[in-house]
Amino acid sequence: MATSFDLGALFQVWPSFLSPSRPFSRPYLSSLACRAAASPSGEDLEALPLERTVVRFGLPSKGRMADETLSLLKNCQLSVRQVNPRQYVADIPQLSNLEVWFQRPKDIVRKLRSGDLDIGIVGFDTVSEYGQGNEDLVVVHDALEYGACRLSLAIPRYGIFENINSVHELAQMPQWTAERPLRIVTGFSYVGPKFLKEKGLDHVSFSTADGALEAAPAMGIADAIIDLVSSGTTLRENDLKEIEGGIVLESQAVFVASRRSLNTREGVLEITHEILERLEAHLRATGQVTVVANMRGNSAKEVAERILNQTSLSGLQGPTISPVYCKRDGKVVVDYYAIVICVPQKTLYKSVQQLRSIGGSGVLVSDLTYIFEEETPRWRKLLSQLGL
Template sequence: MSMFLQQCPSLFTFPSSSPSFSAQISVKSTVFCCLSPSPVTVVNGNTERRSSERNEIRLGLPSKGRMATDTLDLLKDCQLSVRQVNPRQYVAEIPQLSNMEVWFQRPKDIVRKLLSGDLDLGIVGLDTVTEYGQGNDDLIIAHDALEYGDCRLSLAIPKYGIFENINSLKELAQMPQWTVQKPLRVATGFTYLGPKFLKENGLKHVTFSTADGALEAAPAMGIADAILDLVSSGTTLRENNLKEIEGGVVLESQAVLVASRKSLIQRKGVLDTTHEILERLEAHLRAVDQFTVTANMRGSSAEEVAERVLTQPSLSGLQGPTVSPVFCKRDGRVAADYYAIVICVPKKALYKSVQQLRAIGGSGVLISPLTYIFDEETPRWRELLSELGL
């Protein structure tokens, strides 16, 4: 500010007699000629144009922790590797997606910047979207199951004392201890979802607070009666003499792809890029733990072999087995005494499927993992278009 005053001294006067301020600034209308004509935003110390002024498509990704690592691994598996020249930089790119900028942000800031228009797409936990999006209609979940970051937002109470025989949310709400003068004290970082959930479930006398450090210690320290926090395995709760209760789960969460409705509809290229990301995600996730099984089987015709294969339910594959002749030359003539069967089998049913193939005459069984399974069109793309009214 002082440098600006030195450059434009004629624009400001400082009367010394004002009773309310030690220095009063009077700004003339000509001051606006010294300011930037376009609205700007400062992100991580960098000045940028608002979304209406930019052409790039922006994808927000978590900047730290397990969620960040798993997100980058997923994108790499989808042939969408993030290229970051300097690990200290907050901006990167995905070479396979033209005009795409990747911005590494805190998860809650990804949601906030989707709402402000500074990001177009983001990958965060559903709990973060729900807590910081607060039901805003501009946020659309484009893919709701990226299959990592699994956890649940759950209410937990002590196993001891007045809670020893309390095992459900209904029982907790009916405890006579909770009054206006002495409400149930809940420690949580979810200041939107927590009050909303407990109010909807009949707990009228509740106060909420945040605690420094691990929330699990709050009841033992006397800071809170219960906690509302993210739970994965539940081990930490058990080790701190806390228990989850029936009906106390606010939501089940995992990583999701979230988008700005305005960006999808109004900004050039965002919808097409979202389509490609969805296709790649769906194709990879469908192929996880799936294997291609190929076997040779003697038969009189492809139809006869197919009939034999389809007597075993686990050999039906995605839409049925592929049966094709295996040609060999015998006595100078080309013949097809064997047929090749190709099916897709989930990992958990792999050995059983091999056994069933052998039982009906299959031999020379080959197994290879699948990388992608592309549908005619991903269902989530159709759902997204429907949500947008397109």
């Protein structure tokens, strides 16, 4: 039997789509109508992902994580084009059939789970907290090398905690009972309790807060906190300390995807592959420089032997050596060989000194943008996870 619905009720269910800055397309309205017909109350709309063909990429909308994410993508020649900074939708010209959606990090994870996003970049702490072990979430790249922090348990330096320096010692304190549990305030209500249960703390109560957690013990409303820590300065300034065994997890920015989308939505796997390749190649090149120099020698092999005897000149797989041709007395001769190697930027001066010591001259140095391997290891791992 056909189900009827009130279009006005539909607009009440979807107030965020009534803005004149967001044009409606007929297929989009039809899809909304079908969803509203399936659930006139609107209660199940979140559980019914829209049918669509475009791939959706979720990025953090604000803060340092957002800035560093856009910077990384730009360095990978994947600049995000946002026509209007007030809009939440953008694109990446190099990737067709892709929409970029700016969202809060926790909403990126939630919408990956619901199917409203296909891929995203967030902190691993956010994936752990809001993903809650959901097997549909796949971490495609686990180390994007920014947003580094740790989720850690911290206790006061004073009072009954003065001589407590480990989670084991904390668990052995006789103060914690069913009537008087250890009180912890945190914004991580999933991974926090899970961690302490695994550590053997049975008598614990949790309260939730989003900011200024460091003040809670001094105010007497909590005994300890579980919060993100970067340098630890804020903890020290509030007379708190981390303890041995108290790190819940280490976090940094990660590239994450929906397993269902990778397996079923057209184009998601291919776009994920290209983004992953660019990320891996760029991050592999970060901190490396190309060094080109001329070196006098009798043969390429003889020059190679001199270079490989120097510990910092081996490059990625060994030096590339080619003859330098010049004309002398009307004849083409080879007196020099050009060598090309990659060296870490932090050891550049040492490498230049070693080149000079074995006859290198005319040294040129240039930055690297990409280092593509024969195959991306994380791509092979992803295909294995997907059973492909």
